[in-house]
Amino acid sequence: MPSISLKGHHMPESPVRKLVPFAENAKKRGIKVYHLNIGQPDIKTPQIALDAVKNNRIDVLAYSRSEGSEIYRKKIAMHYKKYHIQVTHDDILVTTGGSEALFFTLSSIADAGDEIIIPEPFYANYNSFSIASGVHIVPVTSKIDTNFDLPPISEFEQLISDKTKAILICNPGNPTGYLYTKEEIHALAQLAKKHDLFLIADEVYRDFIYDNTEHYSILRESELEEHAIMIDSVSKKYSMCGARIGCIVSRNNTFIATALKFAQARLSPPTYAQIASEAALDTPQEYFDQIIKEYSDRRNTLITELQKIPHVKVTQPKGAFYCIAELPICDADHFAQWLLEKYHYKHETVMVAPASGFYSNTAFGKYQVRIAYVLNKDSIIKAVTILKHALDEYRYIDHEKTTTSSVASCDIH
Amino acid sequence: MPSISLKGHHMPESPVRKLVPFAENAKKRGIKVYHLNIGQPDIKTPQIALDAVKNNRIDVLAYSRSEGSEIYRKKIAMHYKKYHIQVTHDDILVTTGGSEALFFTLSSIADAGDEIIIPEPFYANYNSFSIASGVHIVPVTSKIDTNFDLPPISEFEQLISDKTKAILICNPGNPTGYLYTKEEIHALAQLAKKHDLFLIADEVYRDFIYDNTEHYSILRESELEEHAIMIDSVSKKYSMCGARIGCIVSRNNTFIATALKFAQARLSPPTYAQIASEAALDTPQEYFDQIIKEYSDRRNTLITELQKIPHVKVTQPKGAFYCIAELPICDADHFAQWLLEKYHYKHETVMVAPASGFYSNTAFGKYQVRIAYVLNKDSIIKAVTILKHALDEYRYIDHEKTTTSSVASCDIH
Known part of the structure; x- marks a missing residue:
């Protein structure tokens, strides 16, 4: 077979995309997935x-x-x-x-x-x-x-x-x-x-x-x-x-x-x-005023709820609609996949973006996930509740036996 | 000033784009320009x-x-x-x-x-x-x-x-x-x-x-x-x-x-x-049948008319909607600019694409232009008539004196 380019080899896969099949399978099993992973707002276009x-x-x-x-x-x-x-x-x-x-x-x-x-x-x-x-x-x-x-x-x-x-x-x-x-x-x-x-x-x-x-x-x-x-x-x-x-x-x-x-x-x-x-460009200012208020409320809800979870670190974002959260986990890629593949709380789970892809030094993102607050407040509260329960359970499992991931078992951070 | 990249330097300008200001100026002078230079069909979208x-x-x-x-x-x-x-x-x-x-x-x-x-x-x-x-x-x-x-x-x-x-x-x-x-x-x-x-x-x-x-x-x-x-x-x-x-x-x-x-x-x-x-994808076949007939007619018209001009070489295209014509000129870039800047026949002129940009060895395109038959038959006939008269006139002028082009005077090919 003719060879592909070196840069083609080195191009990173989307950090989220590799999780998509696991999210699709979860949905097929009847699990509701809260998408905290994407930058696609749910806001109506003007x-x-x-x-x-x-x-x-x-x-x-x-x-x-x-x-x-x-x-x-x-x-x-x-x-x-x-x-x-x-x-x-x-x-x-x-x-x-x-x-x-x-x-x-x-x-x-x-x-x-x-x-x-x-x-x-x-x-x-x-x-x-x-x-x-x-x-x-x-x-x-x-x-x-x-x-x-x-x-x-x-x-x-x-x-x-x-x-x-x-x-x-x-x-x-x-x-x-x-x-x-x-x-x-x-x-x-x-x-x-x-x-x-x-x-x-x-x-x-x-x-x-x-x-x-x-x-x-x-x-x-x-x-x-x-x-x-x-x-x-x-x-x-x-x-x-x-x-x-x-x-x-x-x-x-x-x-x-x-x-x-x-x-x-x-x-x-x-x-x-x-x-x-x-x-x-002719969108009236009220459209933005409403959106900013909505996102500000979502952000406050998200950060408040995340701060309630033990051992979760998060900073207060001042703009955009994302935050990075550091979690008490061994590997964010592993955890994100586990959430979709193995976990549900009352038939619901969450999808987050592992943060390693957001670093040049990927190891710096090993314990971190990006959470997008592109869902309404009720959904955010539910999603963070699921995350809290998931983190509780994740601490006590034998990772090597319980996932099909290629990520090896690891000590909880 | 910070420097731009070498590849940015080497990126070619569109072979047609540099002529656009001359076409715009011609239009401002009240000259009608027949656009034989572009691959934008005039056909209605389905x-x-x-x-x-x-x-x-x-x-x-x-x-x-x-x-x-x-x-x-x-x-x-x-x-x-x-x-x-x-x-x-x-x-x-x-x-x-x-x-x-x-x-x-x-x-x-x-x-x-x-x-x-x-x-x-x-x-x-x-x-x-x-x-x-x-x-x-x-x-x-x-x-x-x-x-x-x-x-x-x-x-x-x-x-x-x-x-x-x-x-x-x-x-x-x-x-x-x-x-x-x-x-x-x-x-x-x-x-x-x-x-x-x-x-x-x-x-x-x-x-x-x-x-x-x-x-x-x-x-x-x-x-x-x-x-x-x-x-x-x-x-x-x-x-x-x-x-x-x-x-x-x-x-x-x-x-x-x-x-x-x-x-x-x-x-x-x-x-x-x-x-x-x-x-x-659901466009009915008749749409294409009509278009192919139309383009085929345009092609036949264009080639027939071009072949009537002395010293013009052209081949019979079997597909797409372009042809390359070799003209009795010294430099196609110069000629294309002259057509817009200095020439008109009854207040009309034509815009063609100099062919050097279509070659890796740009010299091979020096006497050639690309003509797109994206205009209706009447316009094609008029445009080629203008081209014929223009070639007649172009042979007998002192190029150095009559254009502002950076192209030096040259012997007619």
């Missing part, structure tokens, strides 16, 4: 966006411009003013989701062997995009014991080499919910300028900020015109994950022109989704 | 596909599965039976257009420095995908003087090295309209098997075959299970270029599992477009 697609008048579903339609980009630029971000439509490249935005960005700034510094834990697909691009992630580890606070800037600086092309942050962060302060962004901006690196901020959760705090975009930093690249997406903001529309925003024209060449190779972003996304 | 989107009942526009919905993949597998292609839905990975299908394929089978053999002229974006992947294209040149016939298999075999991972063909071909015979496919299949290479066929124009000939897919080759990879797309078939839905089809499970990891990193193909694409 009606104005849905209607725009239903009322479209297309008769030839043609390519759009590779950079996205000019009208849409002008509306995006106008929309950012609300966030004190001053850009023009020429600074915006519409992409097929935030994923493509990240991939074009990495491709435009880094060659195989180059390095990107990323605080970990980070969005699992940063690993995938890096491997696909041949780029090495150099992690700066933030720790649950210190609330996933940003490590000192000196830790970043120590890691800068002549291979370093960028620092990439996710603000607010998936999977930690960490929100960067203005001072932290400013310090990172100074560091990027000092060493002439790109500072990339994945801000797709910008609107999900709680406790009346404010998000501070890297694009608000003055004198960072050439260095700042912002990644955005309609997926979470408008509960439109299936649209596949995102964008790259940068005032660095050379960078945008380069990313455009990658965009031209894939011809255009999807047309229907651009119609929905353009209309979504 | 109503059944348009209606499916208008009548959708989505209220949360959620991610679909990374590999595409199971129902859609099952319908695709069923559809292929019509073409004597026997596959199951597990052999199919739905992608965001044929572009993504090609990119995932290259990423899954080749690392930086590996080689892919491609008959040229070829679809310009093969250059882009290769550069983005760090893969080298090793061209086998087909020539206009021999109707772009497939060069002897021995020419392919001579180029195979330990770096060679695949042979990539486009059947029927963009930009030549060349249709591979069953015997040629069989010979390439034997070669791929002998050297344990992948044989990749981009078959997105499969339905556009004229003169009552038949398309022969590589997936009809027996004993090629592990080696054959087919690329498909809804873009041209259903005049749905803006949907951005394609697929990879292969019976090699290891390859599909690898491509799926790349697909997981970008989460999912666009949801609305999958709705349209699934519905499009």
